Amino acid sequence: MTRRTVRIAMNGVTGRMGYRQHLVRSLLAIREEGGLDLGDGDVLWPEPVLVGRRESALRAIAERHGLTDWSTDLDAVLTARGEAAVDVYFDAQITSARPAAVARAIAAGKHVYTEKPTATGLASALELARLADAAGIRHGVVQDKIFLPGLLKLKRLIDGGFFGEILSVRGEFGYWVFEGDWQDAQRPSWNYRAEDGGGIALDMFPHWSYVLRELFGKVTTVMAHTATHVPRRWDEHGTPYAATADDAAYAVLQLESGAVAQINSSWAVRVMRDELVEFQVDGVQGSALAGLRRCRVQHRSATPKPVWNPDLPATEPFREQWQEVPDNAEFGNGFRAQWELFLRHVALGGPYRWDLLEGARGVQLAELALRSSAEGRRLDVPELTL
Structure with missing residues (x-):
């Protein structure tokens, strides 16, 4: 069995939804069960990198769950190289802060998975979808219901x-x-x-x-x-x-x-x-x-x-x-179910319809x-x- 690690920058985990549904009940739950089985002996291991503005809150969450990577500097996380590099950027911030952060992640070549709405206006939401397609990254929007x-x-x-x-x-x-x-x-x-x-x-x-x-x-x-x-x-x-x-x-x-x-x-x-x-x-x-x-x-x-x-x-x-x-x-948990689908998409490719264009339709x-x-x-x- 081969374990493949995917490092995920999680921005907004100090909020209720980001913490409970996305970190604890999705990614940490996947880890507790040994990772995500990709078939053919491969297992995907999600490694969260906590990102946010409140240092004390990030440190407390990391210590509570035995995580080692957290930062208040999003740009440093996105530009890190080598073993510290992240593969995926996830956003559960306040809506008004989301478009700029997602755009920075796309520019850094990271795959993107984000909460909705993806922006406060259609023009901005469509621009994110265009940027992601042009960059050739894989992108998804939470559609939990x-x-x-x-x-x-x-x-x-x-x-x-x-x-x-x-x-x-x-x-x-x-x-x-x-x-x-x-x-x-x-x-x-x-x-x-x-x-x-x-x-x-x-x-x-x-x-x-x-x-x-x-x-x-x-x-x-x-x-x-x-x-x-x-x-x-x-x-x-x-x-x-x-x-x-x-x-x-x-x-x-x-x-x-x-x-x-x-x-x-x-x-x-x-x-x-x-x-x-x-x-x-x-x-x-x-x-x-x-x-x-x-x-x-x-x-x-x-x-x-x-x-x-x-x-x-x-x-x-x-x-x-x-x-x-x-x-x-x-x-099971609906948020986790979609996380698993998106992580398979990141690891294996193939079609994925709940993307940033679908997010723009919601906006x-x-x-x-x-x-x-x-x-x-x-x-x-x-x-x-x-």
């Missing part, structure tokens, strides 16, 4: 023809993010400042872009309304600030198939759902309700026949009339949604090419 058990089950239903003609998709996402005055907020304050790249449209529409495209086909038009429902919040130091970014977005999207998608995203909604995100898909032959982990269905043959009568209380147990879709497989949809809201009209979504 399509690796969730609930959506994998939904994809299985679609592939099996369960729905017949799909008519509509309804998505509900969100939860109440505390303002920060009497309870700490669950999200960083920059999320609510437009000048720092915040806003739920920019945060979530890149997700809805690849979820819809992957499962149901590309989006052709978007009509959206955004709002800042909570205009005053308190930051990590207890200082009040004006929320300048949208904390809710409501969208109607036309799909190429003719189906209609309606997706509500809000950080100012209290949850009355089984999961924080749910998608209901209605087709001629049946319907499904998919969340992060669960997926339930109701076939045409088992659909009840409700009668509208506002004078009497509803007596039908509507939730009980749906059937649970079995797992039929073992589902495009977010940008068009914000423009649609500002202009009060429906907008076409052009197909992107480099």
Whole structure:
């Protein structure tokens, strides 16, 4: 057995997502199981090089997990040679800092894997994709939602023809993010400042872009309304600030198939759902309700026949009339699943569709949604090419 080491500069691991999902539950989990089996006796061993601005936080993470390489100097990491050289650059920073750092990694000839959105605007996102293609590097963008058990089950239903003609998709996402005055907020304050790249449209529409495209086909038009429902919040130091970014977005999207998608995203909604995100898909032959982990269905043959009568209380147990879709497989961490695919792509080559151009499509949809809201009209979504 031959062990091949791939050194990965991980920028942004002091943040919640970068640390928990990408470092601990993905790369360190792969190491705990002996590396990534590439076949033919080869094993890929990921070696994280932690990068960030806070020296004490990087040192603490490194010591906690027995890692030896960390730095606050990104340029030094990218330009290192010999055994200290990195092969891959990963970015989980604040969005506004991402384009410049990714561009530097591309210029240094490093393969790139990055969180989304890849930029705060389409022009910048497309430029990163062009630079990466011109440099001949391998590049990918995190698209974690399509690796969730609930959506994998939904994809299985679609592939099996369960729905017949799909008519509509309804998505509900969100939860109440505390303002920060009497309870700490669950999200960083920059999320609510437009000048720092915040806003739920920019945060979530890149997700809805690849979820819809992957499962149901590309989006052709978007009509959206955004709002800042909570205009005053308190930051990590207890200082009040004006929320300048949208904390809710409501969208109607036309799909190429003719189906209609309606997706509500809000950080100012209290949850009355089984999961924080749910998608209901209605087709001629049946319907499904998919969340992060669960997926339930109701076939045409088992659909009840409700009668509208506002004078009497509803007596039908509507939730009980749906059937649970079995797992039929073992589902691991979605972030790790995509990391493994990208690392195989780096090591072995071959096609990889979740690249920086796909990331630009997500930024495009977010940008068009914000423009649609500002202009009060429906907008076409052009197909992107480099």
